Amino acid sequence: MSDPYNSEIDGYHEPTADELAARKKRNFAIAACLFGFVIFVFLLMMYKLGVFA
Amino acid sequence: METVQHNTGNVPALSLAGPGDYYALMKPRVMSLVVFTAMVGLICAPSSMNPVLAAASILCIAAGAGAAGALNMWYDRDIDAVMSRTKKRPLPAGKMTPSSVLAFGVIMSMVSVFGLSMAANYLAAGLLAFTIFYYFVVYTIWLKRRTPQNIVIGGAAGAFPPMVGWAAAGGGITSESLVLFAVILLWTPPHFWALALYKQGDYGKAGIPMMPNVKGAKSTRLQIFIYAIILAASCAYLATTSLGSPLYMAVAGLLNFTFIVLAFKVWRSNAGDDVMGLDEASLYKVKSGEKAARNLFAYSIIYLFALFGIIASSSLLANFSI
Numbered sequence: 417m418s419d420p421y422n423s424e425i426d427g428y429h430e431p432t433a434d435e436l437a438a439r440k441k442r443n444f445a446i447a448a449c450l451f452g453f454v455i456f457v458f459l460l461m462m463y464k465l466g467v468f469a
Numbered sequence: 470m471e472t473v474q475h476n477t478g479n480v481p482a483l484s485l486a487g488p489g490d491y492y493a494l495m496k497p498r499v500m501s502l503v504v505f506t507a508m509v510g511l512i513c514a515p516s517s518m519n520p521v522l523a524a525a526s527i528l529c530i531a532a533g534a535g536a537a538g539a540l541n542m543w544y545d546r547d548i549d550a551v552m553s554r555t556k557k558r559p560l561p562a563g564k565m566t567p568s569s570v571l572a573f574g575v576i577m578s579m580v581s582v583f584g585l586s587m588a589a590n591y592l593a594a595g596l597l598a599f600t601i602f603y604y605f606v607v608y609t610i611w612l613k614r615r616t617p618q619n620i621v622i623g624g625a626a627g628a629f630p631p632m633v634g635w636a637a638a639g640g641g642i643t644s645e646s647l648v649l650f651a652v653i654l655l656w657t658p659p660h661f662w663a664l665a666l667y668k669q670g671d672y673g674k675a676g677i678p679m680m681p682n683v684k685g686a687k688s689t690r691l692q693i694f695i696y697a698i699i700l701a702a703s704c705a706y707l708a709t710t711s712l713g714s715p716l717y718m719a720v721a722g723l724l725n726f727t728f729i730v731l732a733f734k735v736w737r738s739n740a741g742d743d744v745m746g747l748d749e750a751s752l753y754k755v756k757s758g759e760k761a762a763r764n765l766f767a768y769s770i771i772y773l774f775a776l777f778g779i780i781a782s783s784s785l786l787a788n789f790s791i
Contacts, residue, residue: 435483445488453580456525460587463521 484566490559494542494570495535495577502773503534503630509777510634510649513712513784518589518638525588526637529581530630533597536577537604537626543570544609548675554668574605589637596636600629614676617683624657625650631777645710648703649780655700656773659693659732663766666690666741667759686741693765697732701725704776714783721779724772731765738762 431439462468507530511523518526542549542560550561559565578601586594608623616622628650635646658680665672665679666686672679680689704721707713738758739751 429482431483434485438485438487439483441487442484445491456528456584457587459521460525460584463519464587468521 484564484569486559486564486569490564491573493559494539494565494573496538496541497535499538499627500531500534502770503627504531505774506649506653506777507531507630507634507637509781510631510636510646511638512634512781513645513649514635514638514640515643515711516639522588523638526585526593526634529585529588530597530633530637532577532584533581533601534630536574536581537601539570539574539577540601540605541609543567543574544605545613546570548614548677551675552671554671585633585637590639592641593633593637596629596633600626600633603629615678617678617680619678620661621658624654624661627657628653645707645712648707648710648712651703652700652707652776653773655696655703656769659696659700659728660766660769660773662689662693663735663762663769666735666762669741681741686739686743690736690738690740694729694732694736697725697729701729707780712780712784714787716786717779717783721776724776724779727768728765728772731761731768734761735765 504527508527511518511526542558545555546560546567549555549558555561560567560570578598582594582598582601585597604623604626608619608626612619612623631649631653632642632646635649636642640646662680665681666689669679669681669686673682680692684692704725708718708721735758738761739754740758740762742755742758
């Protein structure tokens with residue numbers, strides 16, 4: 417079995433337009449989820465602290 | 470970076486998976502049932518909850534259910550590839566790598582449990598964590614490939630959400646939340662075995678010991694009928710708790726009567742019988758029986774939504790003294 421940490425990449429794969437488009441969509445989705453999570457935690461904290469009471 | 474090994478040599482290619490594939494990993498149809506039953510638990514709990522915190526709790530429960538679904542798909546990727554029902558899922562379809570699915574499932578699990586502990590309380594968060602553990606470890610890894618009782622015991626994973634919702638609202642663990650748990654637990658075997666009766670070839674191909682493959686179709690049909698009766702009894706018991714009302718009793722009685730009639734038709738049918746060497750008349754009986762099993766499977770989904778819908782409606786009507 418080859419060692420994944422020492423194996424050399426024997427070339428370069430030029431990403432296709434579809435692959436780049438899929439990666440872009442994933443990046444946007446990850447960014448949106450992280451932003452949503454931050455807002456979620458922030459709002460919960462505000463509620464728990466009674467800011468909206 | 471996420472990669473898929475569909476390229477030549479050892480040069481990794483970028484994945485073509487989109488957000489929709491990650492959504493599919495979360496088993497949206499199962500998630501909708503989990504969300505609905507958890508909402509019913511939350512609505513029926515004796516203590517009220519701030520609507521924003523309630524919405525946040527439901528979101529976390531949905532995320533937890535989705536995480537469990539993703540972990541299940543990660544572990545079952547080998548058998549999913551051979552079953553017609555599951556071979557188009559993102560992993561067997563080659564759209565994602567197993568490691569990315571595992572990471573997604575683990576991260577979602579942690580985020581959902583942490584989020585619920587913030588939005589609701591530690592008991593609800595603990596129950597959600599246990600539900601994910603139970604579905605992934607107890608059902609998927611331990612029981613699913615070992616025993617025909619897999620969905621009988623494993624069905625508890627799908628039965629926890631109303632308890633989580635109830636606990637999230639601050640209701641703790643009470644006899645009412647346990648009965649809600651029992652109703653889904655007892656509903657699961659007839660629901661899945663009805664499906665297994667006309668899909669047993671698929672399960673057999675994947676080596677999953679579903680009841681029709683192991684004990685035979687005749688025994689399965691009888692057990693479906695027995696579970697339908699026990700399920701009706703548990704619904705009758707629910708009427709004796711604080712969740713019972715005349716409206717509930719009328720609707721639940723009708724729903725359970727229909728369930729028992731359909732289960733009886735399956736029991737008296739030839740659904741799932743071996744068709745090898747059968748004459749035309751016997752073959753017709755098997756096909757007709759499979760129709761009865763399909764009817765029960767479809768009805769069982771409507772049944773659960775309607776039953777929990779009426780439980781929630783009765784509770785809301787009682788709260789508003791209508």
